[in-house]
Amino acid sequence: MNLKLYTNSHSVSCSKVEFILDFKSIEIDKIEAINNYGSFSPTATVPCLSIDGLMISDSGAILEFLEEKYPEPSLLSDHPNVNSKIRFLATLVDEKLVGSIRKLFGLVKITSHPSDGLMIENIFKEIENHLLLINNIRKEEKYLASNEVSLADCNAPAFFSMLKEFEIHFNKEVIKPNEIRIYEENLQMHKNLYKEYKRYGFEIRTWIANKLLS
Ligand SMILES: N[C@@H](CCC(=O)N[C@@H](CS)C(=O)NCC(=O)O)C(=O)O
Structure with a gap:
């Protein structure tokens, strides 16, 4: 699976993704996007994760995807x-x-x-x-x-x-x-x-x- 994250270091929504990548020790390709988000992101916002070319641009959806793909350490409970x-x-x-x-x-x-x-x-x-x-x-x-x-x-x-x-x-x-x-x-x-x-x-x-x- 090919993952590529478009992110911006000032962005509060990208901060969520930065945290989960660090917490789960996930290493993925990152591209620091400065502007013109509409050229890669369906909603013209960051963060935007390319999953084999499928562009997902909602931080909540990205977090849920990373939680499922990298379940340990978990950020959900058994209940x-x-x-x-x-x-x-x-x-x-x-x-x-x-x-x-x-x-x-x-x-x-x-x-x-x-x-x-x-x-x-x-x-x-x-x-x-x-x-x-x-x-x-x-x-x-x-x-x-x-x-x-x-x-x-x-x-x-x-x-x-x-x-x-x-x-x-x-x-x-x-x-x-x-x-x-x-x-x-x-x-x-x-x-x-x-x-x-x-x-x-x-x-x-x-x-x-x-x-x-x-
Ligand atoms: N609900 C979206 C909000 C994303 C969002 O608004 N991102 C801001 C940066 S924090 C953005 O890209 N704004 C457009 C811009 O700055 O041009 C999410 O959680 O991903």
Whole structure:
């Protein structure tokens, strides 16, 4: 089987794939795509995985494929009910947390427009509400959906490192439930999750610095 991954080091959706490749020690051909994603990706987005020429461009579908093809170490459990929680939380992280924080990219180089401050304020509040929602579903687990690292955790390193960089940049703090603080500490103590947390944090810091210079 011929696998080729089109990826971009600044992309939050690609960060999920970077994490799973490292966690499962998978080595595949990677192409760093800068722009013109429409020339290879059916949805003009990255990540995009070519599986014998079949182009799959949804990070969730790519993760599920890699989990099936390389089952060890597993990012799912033996229990369908736990797996449904894993998939539900993975979707919530992508759609809610990452969905909201992505909006901050466009506000990094602040304009003099009076609505910018209010927009930033609202995005920070939105993130606080999403963290509460996730925390209520998560309950007492060590990681997001169970006591083991799972598919639900793959986008967490990028989200939390990005949040840290945006908190510094916008000089604002998100109020996090205590259990989420503990989760973030667990994430930073896990070898592979922390590696991606550091890598992506560096990418975002560099992105912000370049944007401010432009
Ligand atoms: N739901 C998609 C979202 C992918 C996505 O939006 N990727 C961004 C990068 S993080 C992208 O390619 N945006 C188009 C662009 O930057 O031109 C997934 O999970 O793969």
